[in-house]
Amino acid sequence: MKINVESIASGKIGEKFEHDFTYEMQSDMNRVVKGKLFVMKTNYGFNVRANCFTNLKHTCSRCLENFESPLEFSFSERFSKENHSTSESDMKDDFRIEVDGNIDVSRAIEQYLIIETPFNTVCSNDCKGLCQQCGANLNQGECSCTPRLSNPAWENLRDLWENKTKPV
Ligand SMILES: [Zn+2]
């Protein structure tokens, strides 16, 4: 997604503008990121601050149901010219200004989205998950399985425990 920066490119350092955007992800055509960019001219090129909003599609790691959740993230990045005069190490992490003089924020948005996406997701904090025995989704109600310790070696221990805790 290229942003036209002509309006401030020949202006003074510190000149800025805002730009609302809607970006369709290249890596995931079904996903759209919306937000606002704050672009400022600097001595090295441009600084871009972005506030982004999207809906993530997840699969719950407990009950395996699909669900969506909103995600907001923001970042600030430098876009510098190829012939930037400071040392190479200073600018190696910068994004580059395109040959036509505009800036392309796609890669920055995609990178930050990956960083911000949570790894382990549950549909809700009190998701009950699936029954270990029959696979029923316990959020939709109790199944008919009785909770049981799977390893018979523990059975004696359980009897002991149950006898011990019986009211006297
Ligand atoms: Zn769940």
Ligand SMILES: [Zn+2]
């Ligand atoms: Zn069950």
